[in-house]
Amino acid sequence: xxxxxxxxxxxxxxxxxxxxxxxxxxxxxxxxxxxxxxxxxxxxxxxxxxxxxxxxxxxxxxxxxxxxxxxxxxxxxxxxxxxxxxxxxxxxxxxxxxxxxxxxxxxxxxxxxxxxxxxxxxxxxxxxxxxxxxxxxxxxxxxxxxxxxxxxxxxxxxxxxxxxxxxxxxxxxxxxxxxxxxxxxxxxxxxxxxxxxxxxxxxxxxxxxxxxxxxxxxxxxxxxxxxxxxxxxxxxxxxxxxxxxxxxxxxxxxxxxxxxxxxxxxxxxxxxxxxxxxxxxx
DNA sequence: CCATTAACCTGACAGC
DNA sequence: TGCTGTCAGGTTAATG
Numbered sequence: 001x002x003x004x005x006x007x008x009x010x011x012x013x014x015x016x017x018x019x020x021x022x023x024x025x026x027x028x029x030x031x032x033x034x035x036x037x038x039x040x041x042x043x044x045x046x047x048x049x050x051x052x053x054x055x056x057x058x059x060x061x062x063x064x065x066x067x068x069x070x071x072x073x074x075x076x077x078x079x080x081x082x083x084x085x086x087x088x089x090x091x092x093x094x095x096x097x098x099x100x101x102x103x104x105x106x107x108x109x110x111x112x113x114x115x116x117x118x119x120x121x122x123x124x125x126x127x128x129x130x131x132x133x134x135x136x137x138x139x140x141x142x143x144x145x146x147x148x149x150x151x152x153x154x155x156x157x158x159x160x161x162x163x164x165x166x167x168x169x170x171x172x173x174x175x176x177x178x179x180x181x182x183x184x185x186x187x188x189x190x191x192x193x194x195x196x197x198x199x200x201x202x203x204x205x206x207x208x209x210x211x212x213x214x215x216x217x218x219x220x221x222x223x224x225x226x227x228x229x230x231x232x233x234x235x236x237x238x239x240x241x242x243x244x245x246x247x248x249x250x251x252x253x254x255x256x257x258x259x260x261x262x263x264x265x266x267x268x269x270x271x272x273x274x275x276x277x278x279x280x281x282x
Numbered sequence: 283c284c285a286t287t288a289a290c291c292t293g294a295c296a297g298c
Numbered sequence: 299t300g301c302t303g304t305c306a307g308g309t310t311a312a313t314g
Contacts, residue, residue, distance in 0.1 A: 183307095273305085
């Protein structure tokens with residue numbers, strides 16, 4: 001489920017139970033996810049206080065009082081599930097380990113948080129907080145789409161150099177960091193731009209419309225996620241929210257929501273599905 | 283250098 | 299029911 005809004009929703013859900021709190025114990029049930037876990041990960045986490053829980057692009061960052069930061073990526077199927085809201089005792093038995101729970105964080109006098117990831121495309125690493133921007137997973141990321149460095153001037157310049165279709169260019173995390181397949185499709189629909197259009201051929205004026213569209217799509221999605229946080233924390237994190245608002249994603253064959261009479265079409269670009277309205281998007 | 287494709291892994295679902 | 303094929307929110311390594 002994770003593009004930027006989903007990761008932000010997870011971060012906000014975890015913040016009250018992790019930020020400012022002590023990690024009492026960490027269970028690590030396998031040696032790796034996408035890559036091996038860092039050396040002695042459990043030991044380096046245990047006893048540490050989480051000073052802040054931040055996000056960069058699709059990465060969750062937990063700054064520790066050891067001057068290290070835990071980097072977490074959810075991949076395609078990763079979830080952070082709060083499995084217990086109070087310390088375990090006889091009337092409150094410890095939760096059972098679910099299938100694909102790979103790492104469990106036990107917070108001091110608090111809940112447990114299980115990292116669950118069926119496909120194991122997720123990742124965790126530890127890096128010095130002061131040099132996080134130089135970490136190999138972080139250093140090539142483009143600007144945050146909701147941050148100040150992302151604006152019309154920047155995007156016009158970045159797309160000028162891209163011979164790829166605009167759909168592919170917006171998925172490129174070095175152009176802008178955090179968009180995924182769903183939100184790129186939605187953004188292109190809102191701006192009336194065909195996913196097949198070459199990025200470098202778009203007029204500056206059309207590129208400029210992408211910036212506020214990207215911001216509003218992401219903000220609306222985060223807003224929707226926020227409203228289901230309560231459920232997310234109590235139940236299973238897999239609650240849908242923003243998908244009810246999709247204009248094009250996963251709607252192939254359905255009528256375009258602009259009532260233009262055309263049907264949403266699916267094409268494959270760079271091995272991934274693009275959904276768009278062939279009439280509204282040119 | 284750039285752009286496209288295959289690969290990583292499991293699960294859900296459609297069709298037979 | 300169970301098999302087979304396809305597809306999935308991401309990103310990297312390999313290939314052209």
